[in-house]
Amino acid sequence: xxxxxxxxxxxxxxAIAARRVLDKSGMIRTIPVPxxxxxxxxxxxxxxxxxxDYVMEKMKTLDIEGEYHLHAMxxx
Amino acid sequence: MTxxxxxxxxxPIPVIMTKKVIAEGEKEITVxxxxxxxxxxxxxxxxxxGMAYSCKAIGSDFEVTLMGEGKAxxxxxxxxxxxxxxxxxxxxxxxxNALLEGVKxxTVxxxxxxxxxxxxxxxxxxxxTAVSSEKDGVFTVVITGEGKVSEMIPAITxxxxxxxxPIPVxxxxNALxxxxxxxxxxxxxxxxxxxxxxxxxxGKTFEVSEENGIYSVVLGGEGKVIDEKPVGDWAVFVTEKxxxxxxxxxxGNLLKMYIYTLTQTENLPGAMIFxxxxxxxxxxxxxxxxxxxxxxxxxxxxxxxxxxxxxxxSHLCAPQNVSNMYDIVxxxxxxxxxxxx
Numbered sequence: 001x002x003x004x005x006x007x008x009x010x011x012x013x014x015a016i017a018a019r020r021v022l023d024k025s026g027m028i029r030t031i032p033v034p035x036x037x038x039x040x041x042x043x044x045x046x047x048x049x050x051x052x053d054y055v056m057e058k059m060k061t062l063d064i065e066g067e068y069h070l071h072a073m074x075x076x
Numbered sequence: 077m078t079x080x081x082x083x084x085x086x087x088p089i090p091v092i093m094t095k096k097v098i099a100e101g102e103k104e105i106t107v108x109x110x111x112x113x114x115x116x117x118x119x120x121x122x123x124x125x126g127m128a129y130s131c132k133a134i135g136s137d138f139e140v141t142l143m144g145e146g147k148a149x150x151x152x153x154x155x156x157x158x159x160x161x162x163x164x165x166x167x168x169x170x171x172x173n174a175l176l177e178g179v180k181x182x183t184v185x186x187x188x189x190x191x192x193x194x195x196x197x198x199x200x201x202x203x204x205t206a207v208s209s210e211k212d213g214v215f216t217v218v219i220t221g222e223g224k225v226s227e228m229i230p231a232i233t234x235x236x237x238x239x240x241x242p243i244p245v246x247x248x249x250n251a252l253x254x255x256x257x258x259x260x261x262x263x264x265x266x267x268x269x270x271x272x273x274x275x276x277x278x279g280k281t282f283e284v285s286e287e288n289g290i291y292s293v294v295l296g297g298e299g300k301v302i303d304e305k306p307v308g309d310w311a312v313f314v315t316e317k318x319x320x321x322x323x324x325x326x327x328g329n330l331l332k333m334y335i336y337t338l339t340q341t342e343n344l345p346g347a348m349i350f351x352x353x354x355x356x357x358x359x360x361x362x363x364x365x366x367x368x369x370x371x372x373x374x375x376x377x378x379x380x381x382x383x384x385x386x387x388x389x390s391h392l393c394a395p396q397n398v399s400n401m402y403d404i405v406x407x408x409x410x411x412x413x414x415x416x417x
Contacts, residue, residue: 015324029362030332043329 003049003072007059008033008041010067015043018068021058027051037071046073078102083110083137086166087157088174090114091121095177098125098146107140112350113158113185115140124153154181159191164234165251165394166189168198172254175202175225182219192217194232201230233259236267237290240392241364242371245270247394248295249371252278257296266361268293270368277372307374308346310413312338314354319417322353331357334417335366339373345375345415347407354417355383358392378407 009015020030020047033044047055059068077193078097082090090109097105098121115131118140123131123372125146131179132139155174159167167186174182175198181191184195192208195217199206203223232255236244244267248260268284269305271293275282281297290329318327319334335357340342350357357363358379371377384390390398408414 001353012326019329020325029336029365030329031336032333043333 004074005049005052005055006031006034006037006044006046006071006072006073007055007071008037008044009064010041011064012041012043014062014064015045017046017062017064018058020057021061025040027072028055033060034071034073037069059066077104077106077352079215080105080107082114083108085161086162086170087111087114087117087216088152088155088170088177088179091117091155092173092177094118094121094142095125095152098127098142100144103143103145103325107178107194108137109140109143110137111158112138113139113156114170116140116396120154121152124151136356152177152179153193154183155179156183156185156186160185160187162186164191164194164261165229165232165254168229168232168332169192169254171195171198171219172225172229175204175219176227180220184217184219186215186217189215190233190235191215195219197231197233199227202226222251228296229255231255231259233261233282235261236394237261237263239394240264240358241267241270241398242368242377243358243370243392243394245274245371246377246397248274249278250396252280252295252299257294260293260295261293262291262293265291266364266368267291270365270372271295273369281354308344309411310343310345310415311347311408311411312345313351313408313414313416314357315351315352315416317348317356318351329417332362332366335363335370338375339369344370344373344375346411347378349378349380349404349407349414350383351380351404352383353387355379355393358389359382376407378404380404 012066019030028045028047031044031046082093088148094107119129122142127142127144130141157170169196171172171184192215196206199219202225203265204219204221206219234247236247244262253412270293272282275295280295280299283294285292318407319330320327336382378399379393384393
């Protein structure tokens with residue numbers, strides 16, 4: 001029952017920039033925005049709860065405050 | 077008169093095919109084979125069955141003729157298998173097939189130590205003895221003795237170090253069709269994670285130990301029978317490292333998302349074929365994860381060997397998963413719909 005998180009973005013460029021700074025490739029996956037979430041851009045990133053702090057720390061280094069949203073997802 | 081075309085088949089298959097025809101009472105048999113070892117084995121079979129043997133070369137192939145009244149019930153006394161250049165589990169599967177035919181003295185030529193160890197294990201697990209020797213990098217393993225041979229190979233070790241996911245998973249899944257207890261050597265954590273998923277999926281037990289950065293993963297227990305039939309009636313053909321224009325970061329991200337989304341869908345493709353820059357998916361960790369999941373679900377992954385070689389990344393793919401243009405054309409022809417990305 002690992003908690004999963006998804007970040008959606010207002011712009012495609014924000015999503016691509018975020019993917020670039022999140023270099024722990026094996027832990028972070030680029031996914032299409034889940035249908036349950038609506039967002040301006042179709043690219044989202046997904047990761048396990050254990051990487052939440054790492055991801056949020058990195059997100060702060062990007063100048064896109066307020067242009068992305070964190071969603072907690074329940075997975076099997 | 078019966079003609080047998082056994083080109084492209086590894087020993088002992090040509091010998092087994094010929095033996096069946098002898099048993100049917102045929103007095104004149106020609107066998108077309110493409111390697112010298114097969115002709116030597118057929119000569120032995122001829123002597124053993126009391127038939128006259130002749131052989132002539134046709135281009136790079138050989139046409140062997142066996143004439144006379146053959147002894148139908150003849151056992152294959154001695155047989156040599158040339159498995160040089162073949163990666164495990166192929167040499168072990170060849171040896172097992174020969175032993176199942178009742179070969180009394182089996183000689184197998186291989187070019188690596190893992191194959192020697194696996195053949196020795198095969199002999200011991202079936203109550204036989206194996207003696208090995210080495211000369212100029214070629215190992216000769218001679219298996220003799222009584223002992224009943226089982227259909228499944230009891231235990232085998234495969235070396236998947238240096239390869240990238242999904243290759244270790246594909247190797248393991250293919251081997252488990254013939255092997256009961258499989259030990260995989262891998263050098264990446266992601267491979268261990270994916271092998272664990274495979275074990276769960278197949279109902280196998282999973283154990284892992286690590287030494288000097290090499291993980292030894294043992295998949296044991298009974299497990300489920302692996303379904304051979306393709307999972308879907310369509311195929312995906314990937315020829316670039318991204319979807320559409322690839323000189324900006326969007327294309328690469330779209331490809332990652334596409335392959336991830338496939339893992340989440342019900343209607344899976346039967347195969348994914350990677351050619352030209354498409355083979356570079358083996359360098360991308362995210363795509364590796366998704367491909368391993370697809371492989372576990374039964375999607376066949378086909379990599380163009382020429383392309384791996386061109387980009388200098390052949391080491392990322394195990395030889396048994398590399399395909400040539402013939403395989404790729406055949407694979408594509410199986411499906412009504414091939415989607416090129």
